Amino acid sequence: MEAIPLAEGDLRWVFPDLIDVDPVLDVLRLAAARVERLSGHLGIPGAGLVFDHLPGVPYAGLSALTEIDEVAFRVHVSPPRDPHRHVLALPPPWQVEGEISVRCDAIRDCGRHEIETVESAHGTPLDAAGGVLTVAGWLYERGTSEPHASWRRRDVLSRHR
Secondary structure (H helix, E strand, C coil): CEEEEHHHCCHHHCCCCCCCHHHHHHHHHHHHHHHHHHHHHHCCCCCCCEEEECCCCCCEEEEEEEEECCEEEEEEEECCEECCCCEECCCCCEEEEEEEEEECCCCCCCCEEEEEEEEEEECCHHHHHHHHHHHHHHHHHHHHHCCCCHHHHCCCCCCCC
16 A cells, blocks of 8 residues: 555545546645644644555545554545445445544554544535545544543553453
8 A cells, every 4th residue: 555645646546536626625635734733733743644545546545644652543535335345336425534543552462442433424525525624623623632641541442352
């Protein structure tokens, strides 16, 4: 998987029939700025929004991740998938997801434990971009209003076996 910055990719990887790119790109730039502000608040460099692209594949997801001390703040938008066959389905809707998670701290690391999540489905590229902006705002608000160490304490699966 290749991470391609928003400015260097093609929005049609996520929104295949997109004609007017500028309004969608403007909203996504605002979302990227919110995630970068969260990164700045946490004292780490922010990457903004990047395409999650597999070379040679005509579609991609778009996400931003800010992670510090095993706490991750993530927003992601992707084309829909058929839930029964786990393959890409024709949009709409686009799925927008936000997640605050912590790294597993058990002896056998199982990955990430979700602490808080939000998700929504959107019928147009502009609405999906607005959903990304909303989630980026939610991440910023949660990441700046709650003490950083509190996320680990809220992990109900901490030290599980």
